[in-house]
Amino acid sequence: MGKFCKCNGRLLCMCLLPFMMTGHLLVYILVTIFVTISYTPPKTPVHFIAPGSSSSSAKMAPHPLNPFWNLRQIDTALWNHLQHGCDRLYNPLLRGNTSIATQLTKTRLVWCMSDCMPEVGLHTTSNKVKSMSDQMRAFVSSMHCREYPYIINQPGLCSSNETLDTPLLLMAIKSQSGNLENRQAIRETWGRSGHVSGEYNIRGGLVRTVFLLGKQEYKPNSKIHDLLEKESKTYGDILQWDFNDTFFNLTLKDVLFWRWFQQYCPKAVFVFKGDDDVFVRTDALVDYLNKQWEEHSLWQAYTNETDKGLDLFIGEVINNARPNRDPSTKYFIPESFYQGSYPSYAGGGGVVYSGSLALRLKEVSDKVSLFPIDDVYLGMCLSKLGVVPSHHPGFLTFDLPNTQRGNPCAYKSVLLVHRRNPREMIALWNHLRNLRMRCFR
Numbered sequence: 001m002g003k004f005c006k007c008n009g010r011l012l013c014m015c016l017l018p019f020m021m022t023g024h025l026l027v028y029i030l031v032t033i034f035v036t037i038s039y040t041p042p043k044t045p046v047h048f049i050a051p052g053s054s055s056s057s058a059k060m061a062p063h064p065l066n067p068f069w070n071l072r073q074i075d076t077a078l079w080n081h082l083q084h085g086c087d088r089l090y091n092p093l094l095r096g097n098t099s100i101a102t103q104l105t106k107t108r109l110v111w112c113m114s115d116c117m118p119e120v121g122l123h124t125t126s127n128k129v130k131s132m133s134d135q136m137r138a139f140v141s142s143m144h145c146r147e148y149p150y151i152i153n154q155p156g157l158c159s160s161n162e163t164l165d166t167p168l169l170l171m172a173i174k175s176q177s178g179n180l181e182n183r184q185a186i187r188e189t190w191g192r193s194g195h196v197s198g199e200y201n202i203r204g205g206l207v208r209t210v211f212l213l214g215k216q217e218y219k220p221n222s223k224i225h226d227l228l229e230k231e232s233k234t235y236g237d238i239l240q241w242d243f244n245d246t247f248f249n250l251t252l253k254d255v256l257f258w259r260w261f262q263q264y265c266p267k268a269v270f271v272f273k274g275d276d277d278v279f280v281r282t283d284a285l286v287d288y289l290n291k292q293w294e295e296h297s298l299w300q301a302y303t304n305e306t307d308k309g310l311d312l313f314i315g316e317v318i319n320n321a322r323p324n325r326d327p328s329t330k331y332f333i334p335e336s337f338y339q340g341s342y343p344s345y346a347g348g349g350g351v352v353y354s355g356s357l358a359l360r361l362k363e364v365s366d367k368v369s370l371f372p373i374d375d376v377y378l379g380m381c382l383s384k385l386g387v388v389p390s391h392h393p394g395f396l397t398f399d400l401p402n403t404q405r406g407n408p409c410a411y412k413s414v415l416l417v418h419r420r421n422p423r424e425m426i427a428l429w430n431h432l433r434n435l436r437m438r439c440f441r
Helices: 002-038 078-089 098-112 118-125 134-142 180-188 224-235 247-264 282-303 355-365 374-385 422-434
Strands: 150-152 169-174 194-196 205-215 238-244 270-275 278-280 313-315 350-354 416-418
Touching: 134 247, 150 224, 169 247, 169 282, 180 205, 180 224, 180 422, 194 282, 205 247, 205 282, 224 238, 238 247, 247 270, 247 355, 247 374, 270 278, 270 282, 270 355, 278 422, 350 355, 355 374
Parallel strands: 169 205, 169 270, 205 238
Antiparallel strands: 150 238, 194 205, 270 350, 278 416, 313 350
């Protein structure tokens, strides 16, 4: 009898063992699920507080809160909406998908490519565009247009004299038809074409100057158009396109100039782009550029990367800027058009960049929707290329202090100052030449 009970107990244990193991497994699964649901990760300390602000710790670099345009779509701002479409269109991963690429091409291609198709300007009928200012509506209605015919062209400007070398510096100066006195003062002073000696006559380089113009509406019987044609025949340095020369269309002068540069002057080593109311110490700039080119040539020889161009871009760099939301200013950008901060950019009074970078800017500009502020747009194109503009203390686009403006020796370390009328340009040019030995030792 005892044997039988002992045997039955073993049999019972063997029968219950699978059920016990399954029960333990079930309890383990339930506990794991409960712990996972109830777990709260520890909070990570926030080191960066606001866009453009630096951390209090010296070990941490400044960190922008957001890029100047996001990969995600911002439907409430027109420019961001259009740029989102362009980014997707040129995304190599999406373009590999035939169905997605076809759909994107149909909806966004006309806004990203360079062809000007008037029928695309249907966005002007939307409520958000109707609420914009007249200036902004005019820009939006034509911001897809990037092809304009020449009224005046200078195809031989960089190759008119075969005995001269490739230009070291091409000066592209934004002007308007009526600013004849400004252009003439520039030709007689800092923008004179030809061989320019360095500051101490050690070395110089060939400089070519060209003025970038659109067209303007003139009063009846105005002689400005005739004077402009005569000016072009006399000096051969006027580039004019058939678009309205407005403040918001200054961006077009960059885009169209890059196309002209690629076709007619692609071997120029450096480009100066500026306004016709700045003053440039060209001899000092030539010295600086010669030094940059020599260092780049040495670097090419050392690394054996002779095909790699120089990505030089200098000016008075502005960081962490935001759109101007004051409707009373000419820089006003409404939230319905653009949201976000601006990329780093250089003040539009004057910048210098390498010719190889100018060619890259031409290519990337087709992938960046036009923006009505030209220096900001240039910063956008640089950001798209991954090029960081370099700040140079010699570029004073906001001018010298008032107490120093009349002192020629205060310009010893200056390469550019903004806001000079024609009379001031000529006077300053003469003062700097006469006092060179005394001020620049």
